[in-house]
Amino acid sequence: MHNYRKITEDLYWVGGNDRRLELFENIFPLSKGVSYNAYLLMDEKTVLLDTADAAISRQFLENVTAALNGRSLDYLIVNHMEPDHCALIEDLLLRYPELKIIGNAKTFPLINQFYDLETEGKTVTVKEGDSLNFGRHTLHFVMAPMVHWPEVMMTYDETDKILFSADAFGTFGALNGNLFNDEIDFDRDWLDEARRYYTNIVGKYGMQVQNVLKKAAGLDILMLCPLHGPIWRNNLSYILDKYNTWSKYEPEEKGVMIAAASMYGNTENMAEIFASMLAEAGVKNICFHNISKTHVSELISDTFKYSHIVLAAPTYNNGIYPLMDNYLEDMKALAVQNRTFAVLGNGSWAPQSAKLIESKLGEMKNIRLITENFAVKSALKTEHTQLLKELAEKIAEELK
């Protein structure tokens, strides 16, 4: 049975939710599922903006068929060629043989790479600034390369002032029936997943996101329609400001994130004592992760969120504890920068972890270290506590 939603007089949401998928991209846990949004414009011509993931093919096709209400589909705009949005192009071509596909010069080679489709005579290539008229609506195409794939573009409806923003402004999380941001408490219920989505999927491409935000600033936008998560139809500055902060790699909050790795609890004990010292020094905004329990995508999300990061880890095989090393590599890959780090190391006979972690942090941009090879042997002892207390007080002072 179809389950589409009306957005405006002639625009419909025809996407669907997946609450079965365990791992998005086979990497990121989806405790709250994910939505794949697609939009159908019913003008003199019918225009579909993107398809969906194969996992929701039945729901998507039922929605498109029902919303078309007996009409044929004239155009498909492919804003993004990642398979969570383009898996059903062939199904549409089979159902609507006259269908024309609108994309840019980088879209069509990707279609041919992913799929064996006969697209000869069925494509319309657009470039930056091009517009196409479909009746009442004129759609204008805005290229958004590397946000987060090279072919990504956004489509701006000049008539109703709607920006179809591809993955940008999207989030993990299935829709619960409410489709619009003004029907939900985004800050309470969605922000953490939106940040985890942005930082892990798009985080590396801050400069490209900044370029798109500059283009968006030149458009009069009343509604943002992303490919995942809720549609924004008021308070747009909220999500635009978050994107501006995240893409400039600026901390969202003054506070401390502690990421502790521990084999037998001794390094974690040191980190816990340090957390208490921070609290006693007056720090209120502290978050603590045992990195063996917390998925690295959440660690990355909080690394983007907080101004000060404390990494505590033992030495392992004369190197960095593997899960901490993986987290550091992810930070590097996602271009983490502009943060203050303190490193608490441990090692029973040759403590190397602090030195090695600090060296890796040194490879990242604008990282400030406020420790230098602080390491305990096996467990924290009284002789180290004064140094830790001073470090906690220094951080508390900086957070005032």
Ligand code: FEO
């Ligand atoms: Fe939601 Fe980049 O795909």
